[in-house]
């Protein structure tokens with residue numbers, strides 16, 4: 260069973276770990292969903308090359324695995340950034356300016372919903388109500404909730420993450 264996500268070079272596929280995961284399920288071709296879940300837990304998404312490799316090992320068609328991976332919303336087929344920005348687009352957040360917050364995020368990072376910055380640091384996702392409507396508009400970054408946002412506050416928060424990342428690299 261996979262235990263923790265790790266940072267990999269962009270595009271790097273840990274084939275040995277995929278082997279281990281498949282081995283954990285004894286190469287059982289009926290375990291496609293849990294195998295995909297474990298791969299995503301380790302890599303952060305399900306890469307196309309990983310699907311092809313899985314297909315070869317499980318002796319099933321890549322199309323079948325791809326079909327499953329695209330059917331279930333839980334699977335990501337694109338790499339995600341280190342920090343996932345989840346902006347709520349539920350009714351309360353919408354009414355209280357989520358669109359302006361989305362604009363501020365796009366201005367700062369040059370990405371739209373569903374995209375990841377080229378440096379792999381941020382993924383921007385728009386999500387349904389996250390359950391704290393009285394604090395709207397709300398976004399969550401890497402598990403931290405930011406409430407009653409304004410565009411300026413949003414820009415400041417993102418800049419703080421960027422500064423922390425820049426400092427960590429020096």
Ligand code: FES
Nearest residue numbers: 347349352388392
């Ligand atoms: S609508 Fe955004 S938290 Fe509920």
